[in-house]
Amino acid sequence: MASNAPIGVFDSGVGGLTVVREIMRQIPNETIVYFGDTARVPYGSKSKETVTTYSRQIIKFLQTQEVKAIVIACNTASAFALETVKDEIDIPIIGVVKPGAKVAAETTQNGKIGIIATEGTISSGIYNELITKINPELKVYGKACPLFVPLVEEGLIDDPITLEMASRYIKELQEYDIDTLVLGCTHYPLLRHTIQKVVGDKVNLINPAFETAVRLRELLLQKNIESNTLETNHKFYVSDGAEKFKTFANTILPCDVATTKDVNIEQYK
Amino acid sequence: MASNAPIGVFDSGVGGLTVVREIMRQIPNETIVYFGDTARVPYGSKSKETVTTYSRQIIKFLQTQEVKAIVIACNTASAFALETVKDEIDIPIIGVVKPGAKVAAETTQNGKIGIIATEGTISSGIYNELITKINPELKVYGKACPLFVPLVEEGLIDDPITLEMASRYIKELQEYDIDTLVLGCTHYPLLRHTIQKVVGDKVNLINPAFETAVRLRELLLQKNIESNTLETNHKFYVSDGAEKFKTFANTILPCDVATTKDVNIEQYK
Numbered sequence: 001m002a003s004n005a006p007i008g009v010f011d012s013g014v015g016g017l018t019v020v021r022e023i024m025r026q027i028p029n030e031t032i033v034y035f036g037d038t039a040r041v042p043y044g045s046k047s048k049e050t051v052t053t054y055s056r057q058i059i060k061f062l063q064t065q066e067v068k069a070i071v072i073a074c075n076t077a078s079a080f081a082l083e084t085v086k087d088e089i090d091i092p093i094i095g096v097v098k099p100g101a102k103v104a105a106e107t108t109q110n111g112k113i114g115i116i117a118t119e120g121t122i123s124s125g126i127y128n129e130l131i132t133k134i135n136p137e138l139k140v141y142g143k144a145c146p147l148f149v150p151l152v153e154e155g156l157i158d159d160p161i162t163l164e165m166a167s168r169y170i171k172e173l174q175e176y177d178i179d180t181l182v183l184g185c186t187h188y189p190l191l192r193h194t195i196q197k198v199v200g201d202k203v204n205l206i207n208p209a210f211e212t213a214v215r216l217r218e219l220l221l222q223k224n225i226e227s228n229t230l231e232t233n234h235k236f237y238v239s240d241g242a243e244k245f246k247t248f249a250n251t252i253l254p255c256d257v258a259t260t261k262d263v264n265i266e267q268y269k
Numbered sequence: 270m271a272s273n274a275p276i277g278v279f280d281s282g283v284g285g286l287t288v289v290r291e292i293m294r295q296i297p298n299e300t301i302v303y304f305g306d307t308a309r310v311p312y313g314s315k316s317k318e319t320v321t322t323y324s325r326q327i328i329k330f331l332q333t334q335e336v337k338a339i340v341i342a343c344n345t346a347s348a349f350a351l352e353t354v355k356d357e358i359d360i361p362i363i364g365v366v367k368p369g370a371k372v373a374a375e376t377t378q379n380g381k382i383g384i385i386a387t388e389g390t391i392s393s394g395i396y397n398e399l400i401t402k403i404n405p406e407l408k409v410y411g412k413a414c415p416l417f418v419p420l421v422e423e424g425l426i427d428d429p430i431t432l433e434m435a436s437r438y439i440k441e442l443q444e445y446d447i448d449t450l451v452l453g454c455t456h457y458p459l460l461r462h463t464i465q466k467v468v469g470d471k472v473n474l475i476n477p478a479f480e481t482a483v484r485l486r487e488l489l490l491q492k493n494i495e496s497n498t499l500e501t502n503h504k505f506y507v508s509d510g511a512e513k514f515k516t517f518a519n520t521i522l523p524c525d526v527a528t529t530k531d532v533n534i535e536q537y538k
Contacts, residue, residue, distance in 0.1 A: 039319050040309050045422075050308050050509045150419035153314075161430055240319045266535050 003225045006031040006235070007216070008062030008070040010055075013041035014245065015149070015186030016073030017252045019096060022213035023071070024254055027220070029227040032234045033065045037265065039239035042149050043076040044118025044185065051120065055081035059089060060268035065235070068225050071216060072096065075117050075184050075208070079124040092219055097121075099215045100182050100208025101130035105138060107204050108180040112139050114173035114203075116195075117184030119144040127184060141176045145169045145185075152187045158194060166191065166198045174199065182206045190252075236260040272494045275300040275504070276485070277331030277339040279324075282310035283514065284418070284455030285342030286521045288365060291482035292340070293523055296489070298496040301503045302334045306534065308508035311418050312345040313387025313454065320389065324350035328358060329537035334504070337494050340485060341365065344386055344453050344477070348393040361488055366390075368484045369451050369477025370399035374407060376473050377449040381408050383442035383472075385464075386453030388413040396453060410445045414438045414454075421456045427463060435460070435467045443468065451475045459521075505529040 009020055013036050020032055035058050037043070043051050055077045062070055070093040072078045078095025086093050104113050104127075115127045121144075128140040147165050156162045173181065181203050183189050189207045196205060220226045234255065238245045242260040249257040278289055282305050289301055304327050306312075312320050324346045331339055339362040341347045347364025355362050373382050373396075384396045390413075397409040416434050425431045442450065450472050452458050458476045465474060489495045503524065507514045511529040518526040 039315060046308060046509050146423050147416075147419055150416055154415050156416075161433055164430060240315050 002068070004031070004227050004229050005066055005068035006033045008033050008035070008065060008067035009073050010035040010037070010058045010062065010070070010077075011074040011186055012037050012043035012076065014038075014153070014248050014252070017249055018186050018189045018207075019071060019073035019209040019212055021253055022209040023216060026213040027217050029229065029232065030220070031227065031232040033062060033067055034234070034236045035061060035263070036236075036238045036245060038241050038245055039265065042118070043074060044120050044149060045146065046076075046120060048080040048120075048124070051077055051080040052084055055085055056088070057265050057268045059085055061237070061263060061265060063089070067091065069093065069216070069219065071212065073186055073212070075186060076120040079121045079126040092223060094212065094215055094219065096186065096208040096212045097126050097184075098130055099211035100184065100206060101127055102134065103208070103211045104180050104182050104206045105131050105134040107206060108138065110177065110179045111137055112176055112178045112180070113141070114170075114176070114178035114181040115140060115142040115184045116145050116148075116169065116173070116181065116188060117142065118149070119146055121184055127182060139176070141173050141178060143169055143173050148185065148191060149187045152190050157190055162191065162194050163197065166194050170195070170198050178203060180204045180206060182208065184208070237263045239263055239265040271337070273300070273496050273498050274335055274337035275302045277302050277304070277334060277336035278342050279304040279306070279327045279331065279339070279346070280343040280455055281305070281312035281345065282307050283422075283517050283521070286518055287455050287458045287476070288340060288342035288478040288481055290522055291478040292485060295482040296486050296495075298498060298501065299489070300496065300501040302331060302336055303503070303505045304330060304532070305505075305507045305514055307510050307514055308534065311387070312343060313389050313418060314415065315345075315389060317349040317389075317393070320346055320349040321353055324354055325357070326534050326537045328354055330506070330532060330534060332358070336360065338362065338485070338488065340481065342455055342481070344455060345389040348390045348395040361492060363481065363484055363488065365455065365477040365481045366395055366453075367399055368480035369453065369475060370396055371403065372477070372480045373449050373451050373475045374400050374403040376475060377407065379446065379448045380406055381445055381447045381449070382410070383439075383445070383447035383450040384409060384411040384453045385414050385438065385442070385450065385457065386411065387418070388415055390453055396451060408445070410442050410447060412438055412442055417454065417460060418456045421459050426459055431460065431463050432466065435463050439464070439467050447472060449473045449475060451477065453477070506532045508532055508534045
């Protein structure tokens, strides 16, 4: 695989752009091919089987773009599909959960870690599994926050309603005296300010996106497939609503998203 | 087509059950085959092309169940897909928008009608089109309420957060002095109590589900295909999460939903 080939990144919708943003900051030489499954968003309330089927279709599409590596920039798909799909392809693939679990385990001082994520990610128990594999002494408490994604998509980023929902969701975790809170859905870093207000300054917020970009960089070095060009030509694909996606992407990314294309994702199987 | 054949009813998810409830009340002899597209819910933020493709797949599935008629129990799919798909099949098919528009036009006293619905239904302009076709003097004001569906699905039916969101969404319509408000999404009748609190007793709330069941009954009589059996064996299918759907269905329907089956809907084309 050519070193200057692009990196495929996918998510159920726009949330994965917070991961793309970190990759662009940390490894600006790399070209991104992004796919957002906006026709079938959200993934967080869907079953493992459905999310795995959808992830498999997207990987097939990304392979037509000749990507050299894939990042699953969605916690639910990382939780449900990564272990299955990684054995089906011959290029490196990473998710966002393992990097997030690692940095949470390294950050906590009192050994009590909270996870906020979608229903799917929480019910999978994957953060608990990976964190206690690093250190069995650590305690992990999860809470599903199904309204956070629609609140972000409605643009209620810094709003009393979002603050009230965040207080309700996080109250239970605060009773466990957590000192570290993982933003376990790629939409949630967009609510960082509101969430920090609820938990106070003493709780560390973990954004797996940062650590995922670190891990990706290590992987490219390891496999000796870092890009050596300065000309990046990022591409953005979605399964529905290309124009709407472009507008949102331009508010998140440091580069100009000039075009976004629609893909009929169901044809990839 | 046999008169005792079932009626196919579909929606993006659980909302269409409010229509099924009305059909069961008004024409209890009819057997229902319901399909909820829970893997790809919500439809309200998706494009016309995507919603039409999905509707076509579901109609193909319902036809394998040998239905004698189809009800599109989803405003977005009625708005986007009905006109296209009705020419592709040889059984009667109706949506929820036309019945809702008719009763709204008949109900208003001051000629000012508000519509609350998904982004898709509002942007289609279909309620405006159908209501002014009945009476060009009527004024129609639409407002998309994207958070209502997730709020219902989170169970925040009678909650201060839902009341606050309803106040914000409906405020604009109140400034137009509407006396009639159409609940233009099949989820919204579940928020009827909260919405009535916001608009006050002087505004009539229109639930298209009731009028849709009336229209269906007329249609069956007209075509002479009413069922004459008392044995109904309703069937419920979804594209994901059959167990979760069953629990929700049992809180809405007057009959016991004993089993719900998963269908791989993408294979119908």
